Amino acid sequence: MKKNKLLQLLFVLLTAVSLTSCLGDGEDSVRRQLPTQAEIDAAFNVMKGNYQGKLICYAFDEQYGGWKKDDSIASNWEITSDTTLLIKHFPTKFLAKSVTNVSLKQAIEALPAQDLNFKISIRQARPSATGFYIVPLLADLGNLTYDGASHQIGVRFIWNESTIGKFDPSTKRMGIRLIENGIYVDKVLKDDVYRAGNIYILHTN
Template sequence: MKRKNLLFLAIAFLATFSLASCLNDDYESKAKLPSAEELKAASKLIQGSYQGKIYQYGLNDRTGKSEKKDSVNSSWEIKDDSTLVIRNFPSKMLAANITDSVLRKTIAALPDQEIKCAIGVYNVKPILFLAAPYAINLGKMTYKGQVHDISIHFRFDPSFTYGGYDTESKTTACYLKGVGVFVDGVFDDLATSPLTTFLIYSKPKL
C-alpha cells in the first residue's frame, strides 16, 4: 500500500510537471522532450494484459475530503499505442452520483461495462500517458416519465486523467475523472462529475 501511494505521488508530480512542460510554448528545453522513437518504444513496452482493482473515490459529506467509496477486481488491456480497454467496470460505480433515483437504480442494475480509452504516451522516464475514455452508450431508458437515449461520459482533464507504468514492478495505473449523463445527446446535470474519481491499479503485467 505504501509503495502504491508513493508511486502515485511521484507520478502525479511528474505528470503535472511534464505535461506543463510539453504544453508551454516558451519551454526552453524542448530539445529534451522524448523523441518519436522513444515514445513509440514506451508505447510498445506498456502493451499487454493487466489484472488489478478499480477504486472509486468521492467526497465525504461531513469532512468535504475525498475518500475511497468502493473497489472491485477488474482487468484491462493496452492493445496498441492508442487504446486502453477496461473490462468489468461496475455500472453501480457509474451510477453512484446520479441524483435522479429512478435513473440511478436503472443504470446501477445494468451488467458491467467495457470502457474504451484513447491514450497517448507523452513522457518516457517515467512512462506517462494521457487517457480519454469514450462515451458509454446505455441505450433507451425511462427518465422523467419519457424514454430517452442515455449515455455516460467521463470528464477529460489533462492535469488529472492520466496514467503511468512502473518499469521496475511492471505495474500500471490510471486516473479517470467524473461521470456526466447525456440525455438524447445533451448534457443533463444529473451527476456531480467533479466529485467522483476512479483509479485503476494493476498487479505486475501478465
C-alpha cells in the same frame, strides 16, 4: 497488505507532480521533454498487453467536504495495439453513484458491467517510467427508461492534466487516474440529475 495499497496509491498520485514538472516549464521545455515518435512506439510496445489489479472509486462525501474512498473491486484491463485503454467489466454501480435522480440511478445500476474505452497519449518515455495522459471517450449506456420515458444515456469522463497514468517497464506496475463528471441525457449534459462526480484509481496488484 494495507501498506502496499497505500504505496500503490501514492505511486499514482505522485504521477501528477512528475508529469506536470515534465510538461509545465514553458513551451521550450515541453519541446525538449516530449519523446520522439520512435521513443513513443518503443515505450508503447513494452506497455501494451493485459493487466489485473484493483479499481477504486472515490465518491464525493458532503459531510467530509471532499472525495473519499467509497468502494473497490478487482479489475482487468488491456492496453491494445491501437493505443486504447480497455477497462473490462466496469461496474455500473460505480457509474450510478453520483446520479441524483432515483429512477435513472436504478436503471443504470440494473445494467450489466460495461467495457469502457479510453485513448492514451504517451508524454514521457524513459527507461524507468512511461507517463501518459488518459483521453476519455463517452461511456454510452444506450437507451434506458426512467421517469416513464426512454432516453439515450451516456456517462462523461473528462480530460485534464490530472487524468494520467504511469507505467514502470521493469516491474510492469501501472497506475491510472480517471475522472467522471457528468451524465448526458439524449446528448444533452444534465446537471439536474447528477452531482460532484467520481474519481477512479486503477492500479496493478
